[in-house]
Amino acid sequence: MELIKVKNLTFGYNSSNDILKKINLTVNEGEFLTIVGENGSGKSTLIKCILGLNKVSKGEINVEGRIGYLPQLTDIQNNFPASIEEIVLSGTIPNHPRSLFYKKEDKQKAKEIMEQLELYEMRKKCFYELSGGQKQRVLIARALCATEKILLLDEPVNGLDPKIVTEIYSLLKKLNKQNKLTIVMISHDVHRVVKYASRIVEIESGKIKRDIPAGEYTCGGEK
Amino acid sequence: MLTAIQEMLSFSVIQRALLVGTLVSLCAALLGVSLVLKRYANIGDGLSHVGFGITTIAVAFGFTPLPIAIPAVIVVAIILLKVGNNHRIKSDSAIAIISSTSLALGVAITSLTTGMNTDVCNFMFGSILAMSESDVILSIIVSIVVLLLFVIYYRKLFAVTFDEDFAKAIGLKSGRYTNLIAILTAVVIVVGMRMMGTLLISSIVIFPALTSMRLFKNFRTVVISSGIISILCFWVGIFLSYVYSISTGATIVLVNLVLFILFTLLDKIIE
Numbered sequence: 481m482e483l484i485k486v487k488n489l490t491f492g493y494n495s496s497n498d499i500l501k502k503i504n505l506t507v508n509e510g511e512f513l514t515i516v517g518e519n520g521s522g523k524s525t526l527i528k529c530i531l532g533l534n535k536v537s538k539g540e541i542n543v544e545g546r547i548g549y550l551p552q553l554t555d556i557q558n559n560f561p562a563s564i565e566e567i568v569l570s571g572t573i574p575n576h577p578r579s580l581f582y583k584k585e586d587k588q589k590a591k592e593i594m595e596q597l598e599l600y601e602m603r604k605k606c607f608y609e610l611s612g613g614q615k616q617r618v619l620i621a622r623a624l625c626a627t628e629k630i631l632l633l634d635e636p637v638n639g640l641d642p643k644i645v646t647e648i649y650s651l652l653k654k655l656n657k658q659n660k661l662t663i664v665m666i667s668h669d670v671h672r673v674v675k676y677a678s679r680i681v682e683i684e685s686g687k688i689k690r691d692i693p694a695g696e697y698t699c700g701g702e703k
Numbered sequence: 704m705l706t707a708i709q710e711m712l713s714f715s716v717i718q719r720a721l722l723v724g725t726l727v728s729l730c731a732a733l734l735g736v737s738l739v740l741k742r743y744a745n746i747g748d749g750l751s752h753v754g755f756g757i758t759t760i761a762v763a764f765g766f767t768p769l770p771i772a773i774p775a776v777i778v779v780a781i782i783l784l785k786v787g788n789n790h791r792i793k794s795d796s797a798i799a800i801i802s803s804t805s806l807a808l809g810v811a812i813t814s815l816t817t818g819m820n821t822d823v824c825n826f827m828f829g830s831i832l833a834m835s836e837s838d839v840i841l842s843i844i845v846s847i848v849v850l851l852l853f854v855i856y857y858r859k860l861f862a863v864t865f866d867e868d869f870a871k872a873i874g875l876k877s878g879r880y881t882n883l884i885a886i887l888t889a890v891v892i893v894v895g896m897r898m899m900g901t902l903l904i905s906s907i908v909i910f911p912a913l914t915s916m917r918l919f920k921n922f923r924t925v926v927i928s929s930g931i932i933s934i935l936c937f938w939v940g941i942f943l944s945y946v947y948s949i950s951t952g953a954t955i956v957l958v959n960l961v962l963f964i965l966f967t968l969l970d971k972i973i974e
Contacts, residue, residue, distance in 0.1 A: 531872045549872035560740055562865055563921035570862040574873040580855060606920035626873050 481509040481544070483630055483662050484530060489539030491529055499525045501686045503539070509629070512656045512663045514673045514694070517683035523666045526683065527634055530664075546574060548627030550619045552634050558608055564618050565603040568594055571625030586625075593624045597651070613644035620651070624661075631655065633665040645669070649676045670697070711945045719839050720831035720898060720951075724937050726846035727895040731904075732911035732933030733853050734888050736926050737864050739912040746783055746885075747905030749798035750892045753779045755826055755901040756805030756812075763816040769841055772893045780889035784881050806901075829900030829952030831941070842894045849887050856880065861922055903952035907933060910959035917966035918973075936962060 484507035492498040499522045507513055517523050528534045530541055531549055548571070572586035582590075594600040597617050607618060616636050623631055631652075637645040653676045655661045667673045673694075674680065680697045682690040690697075711717055738744055757775045758768040779801060786797040813823050825832075834842070853860070863870040863880045870877050888908070895904045911933035912925070919925045940955030947954075 533868065533871050547872065549869055551866060551868040551872075554866070554868075556740065556742065557865065559916075560865055561916055561920045561922055561925045562861075566861065566922050567865065570858065570865065571869075571873070573858055573862055573875070577874070580858075582858070604921070609920070622869070 482542075483507050483509055483544045484664070485540075485542045486526075486530065487540040487542075489526075489529060489536060489541060491525060491534060491536055491538065493534075499686050500529070503686075503688060505681065505688065505691070507630075507662060507664055509662055510656070510660060512653065512676060512678045512694075513665070513681060514670075514677040514679070515664065515666045515681045515683060516668070516670045516673070517689075521683045522686040523683055524634060527632060527664075527666060531632065543630075545629045546627050547630045547632050548623030548625075550616075550623045550631065550633040550636055552638065553615065553619075560608060562607045563604050564594070564599055564607060564610075564621075565590070567607055567618055568599070568603075568621045568625060571622035574626055590621075590625055593621045597621045597624075611644075612640045613647055616640070616648055617651070620655075624655075624659075627661075630662045630664065633663070635666050635668060638668070645672060649673070652676065707946055708942065711942065716832055716834075717941070717945070719834055721938075721941065723834060723839055723842040723846075723894075724831075724898055724941060725934055726843060726850075727891060727898070728907060728911075728933040728937040729930045730846050730849040730853075730887070730891045731895060731908045732929040733926060734849070734884060734891060735908040735910075735912040735933075736922075736929050737860060737884050738888065739909055739916070740864050741884075743784065743794070743884075744909050745795055745798050745905075746780065747888060747892055747908040749783060749802040750776055750780055750889055751896055751901045751904045752802040752809075753805040754893045754896050756809040758826055758896075759809040759812050759823070763812050767837070769838055769893065769897075773845075773890055776889040776893050777886050780885035781882055784885045825900070826896070827901050828950050829896070829898050829903060831898055831951050834897055838894075838897060845890050845894050849891060852883065852887065856883065857926075860884070865922075899952040899955065900950075903956050906956045906959060907937075910956070910963060911936070914959070914963045914966045917963070917970045932959075932962060 486503055486505040489500055489503040490498055491500040503526060515523050515526070525534065529536050530543065531547060568590045569582055569586065572582060572590055575586055576583055591600060594603055597620065599617060599621055607615065610618065637648050640648070649672065652663055656663050670680070674697050677694040680690070680692055680694050681688060738746060754772050754776050757772045761768040761771045783794060783798055783801065786794045859875055860880055863875055863877045867877050892904055895907065899907060911929040914932050915925050915928040919928055936958045937955055940958040941951055943949065943958070944951040944954035
């Protein structure tokens, strides 16, 4: 089943300068898709279009169901007083957007997800005191609360040490296999990702340069 | 001390001030948590100066200040928060410009009309005697609305404050909540200004949030404790100001400062 379908997408923040040019991309259920490319190639812009954060005028984007999004960490979060539990729970807001408080079923869902990601025991801990890897797990848990199908991650391992990176990728792989979650991830380090992803899409200057199964990916050169 | 409190409470002016001050302190502290976290702490200061400018204009033309100042300051608040997203003029410079212009305008108009008198001094530094009957009623209504909206949108305000992109991705209209915070802040500032004074009101927006963030590290506790700290400081401040005849606004700010230092020390000791 096609979960995300991008057709002929052209996008720029101002009309004179298109960042994305005629992008065609289909994401199927169960895939672990990684989008790679240089800084400024348009990866994040594409993700923001898919999420509806950028208003698209040229081209079409169809998304099945809700996407669980994992944005990059912001400066504000460095000293924001928030417990793991509060953050993960906030992912359930779209399930009952009009409710004043979190419903029992939402709390239950958040609890199950926190247990799966080994966060439940430390749920009262403060977010900014966590390690980089733990922070990413919290954000993954929050995204999981918001979706059942698609997880979309924007460079989740930026600045983490190699051991933690492996841990995060393994976790994503596990979610991909066990929870049947479709994963779309932007990444810098292609070398490591190849082992986990099922498909690699390379973007260069706003165009898709390559779209191949991960097994066929060789760095730099053509396949 | 008890007799002093009893004596103080026997004045109807002070009863009024206590009621309004408690509500305003609570509202200001709740909004302050969001503003401090969003790095908009300066906006309170800017808005109070705008409030001052508009108040002097209203007084010069013989109008009751509050009903005019509230909508005008709301408009400025929204503009300022919108500028925060614009990259050409940074919001702190925008606040500085608007703030000093309003103050200048206020002072210029006062000089042309009534001249620098005690009224102006009261606008600047606050006076618990400044609250008229209608001001009190308006303050109570406004405070209740602010409190209700804060409770109703609590979950969403948290989500939007913590992570705007994620909030947008799950379908929250984050601009709407930013506007809500701006409007509520504007209203609380204008209402609180009469008592606390233009120059001091912004401190009761910022201090309680900063103080409670020294010790507490989850959002709900910070929100609740900020409210409690703010009210406590207000009560202690108004009592001290009554006993020692010090300006009310100034006393409250100083009490807030003492508590901030106390919490900072406590945090160091706990570590």
